[in-house]
Amino acid sequence: MSKIKCAIVTGGSRGIGSAICQTLAMESEYHLLINYTANKAAAEATLQKVEESGGSGEIIKFDVSNSEEAKAVLTTWQEANPDAVVEVVVNNAGITKDGLFMWMTYQDWDSVIQTSLNGFFNVTNFFIQKMLRNKYGRIVNMVSVSGVKGTPGQTNYSAAKGALVAATKALAQEVAKRNITVNAVAPGFIKTDMTEAMDESELKKLIPLNRFGEAQEVADLVAFLVSKKSGYITGEVININGGIYS
Amino acid sequence: MNKEEVIEIVNNFLVEEFEVEQEVISPKAPMKDTLGLDSLDYVDLVVIIESNFGVKLGEADFVNVESFQDFYDMIENKIKAKA
Numbered sequence: 310m311s312k313i314k315c316a317i318v319t320g321g322s323r324g325i326g327s328a329i330c331q332t333l334a335m336e337s338e339y340h341l342l343i344n345y346t347a348n349k350a351a352a353e354a355t356l357q358k359v360e361e362s363g364g365s366g367e368i369i370k371f372d373v374s375n376s377e378e379a380k381a382v383l384t385t386w387q388e389a390n391p392d393a394v395v396e397v398v399v400n401n402a403g404i405t406k407d408g409l410f411m412w413m414t415y416q417d418w419d420s421v422i423q424t425s426l427n428g429f430f431n432v433t434n435f436f437i438q439k440m441l442r443n444k445y446g447r448i449v450n451m452v453s454v455s456g457v458k459g460t461p462g463q464t465n466y467s468a469a470k471g472a473l474v475a476a477t478k479a480l481a482q483e484v485a486k487r488n489i490t491v492n493a494v495a496p497g498f499i500k501t502d503m504t505e506a507m508d509e510s511e512l513k514k515l516i517p518l519n520r521f522g523e524a525q526e527v528a529d530l531v532a533f534l535v536s537k538k539s540g541y542i543t544g545e546v547i548n549i550n551g552g553i554y555s
Numbered sequence: 556m557n558k559e560e561v562i563e564i565v566n567n568f569l570v571e572e573f574e575v576e577q578e579v580i581s582p583k584a585p586m587k588d589t590l591g592l593d594s595l596d597y598v599d600l601v602v603i604i605e606s607n608f609g610v611k612l613g614e615a616d617f618v619n620v621e622s623f624q625d626f627y628d629m630i631e632n633k634i635k636a637k638a
Binding site: 438442483484486 | 598
């Protein structure tokens with residue numbers, strides 16, 4: 310039986326993650342694993358859009374920040390699908406718990422680190438040996454302008470994403486010999502639920518391109534990075550922020 | 556599974572996986588240099604051992620493995636520990 314090539318997108322049910330799933334459905338042959346933690350309806354809506362785009366996929370529910378749960382669910386999935394090979398991992402799941410550092414609780418610090426940084430470990434570490442054996446892989450870590458520039462009010466998020474930038478660069482060098490690339494994508498202000506409460510009319514004055522970005526624009530970049538066309542790019546952090554920081 | 560069977564299975568997959576001649580694999584020869592293993596090649600050994608013998612290896616298991624004989628012994632001990 311031929312191998313089924315898969316791409317997993319964590320936090321794939323909403324926002325940028327959902328746009329990535331839909332774009333990969335249109336532009337790649339990958340069977341999509343749409344991970345979500347809480348919003349089943351959104352995950353189902355994304356799956357429906359994937360299928361309407363002519364792609365295939367399935368929903369896989371687990372909390373990326375929970376190492377035991379992630380390992381158990383992924384192991385069960387892999388055992389049920391022995392012919393499936395995950396070639397692409399998009400670590401997109403992330404949360405924010407914004408606030409000034411002087412008022413920040415340990416819980417708000419920790420939960421952001423757990424999801425963005427440990428989530429990367431929990432999912433990528435599960436698949437990396439198989440990718441190494443397969444001698445091919447594409448790993449894309451969604452970071453943020455906060456992770457490269459630092460954003461006041463987001464010391465936790467900036468720390469988690471900054472650490473993920475460093476992990477991207479280190480892992481890229483470790484696995485390059487086996488034709489596995491690891492890159493990071495650092496969006497600025499993108500129109501999603503996460504930025505819904507922000508005042509775009511005020512904030513866009515800070516952005517040279519004078520607007521918030523679209524999730525689709527980020528998804529197009531990710532689709533390129535997970536394609537075979539990007540094979541000579543690794544260990545990079547690609548900003549997509551309308552010129553707000555470079 | 557006796558020692559000879561372990562050695563035969565291991566040697567067969569080493570020849571196939573690392574594209575070396577059977578003759579270069581002798582018990583006292585240094586495994587890493589003989590096979591030209593780099594750090595990432597160990598993942599192949601780990602996966603192949605697991606699929607052939609049902610035992611999981613970690614980084615620590617390779618600490619004292621220098622010769623092929625060390626490798627056979629380590630696998631044999633792992634199999635015994637599992638039984």
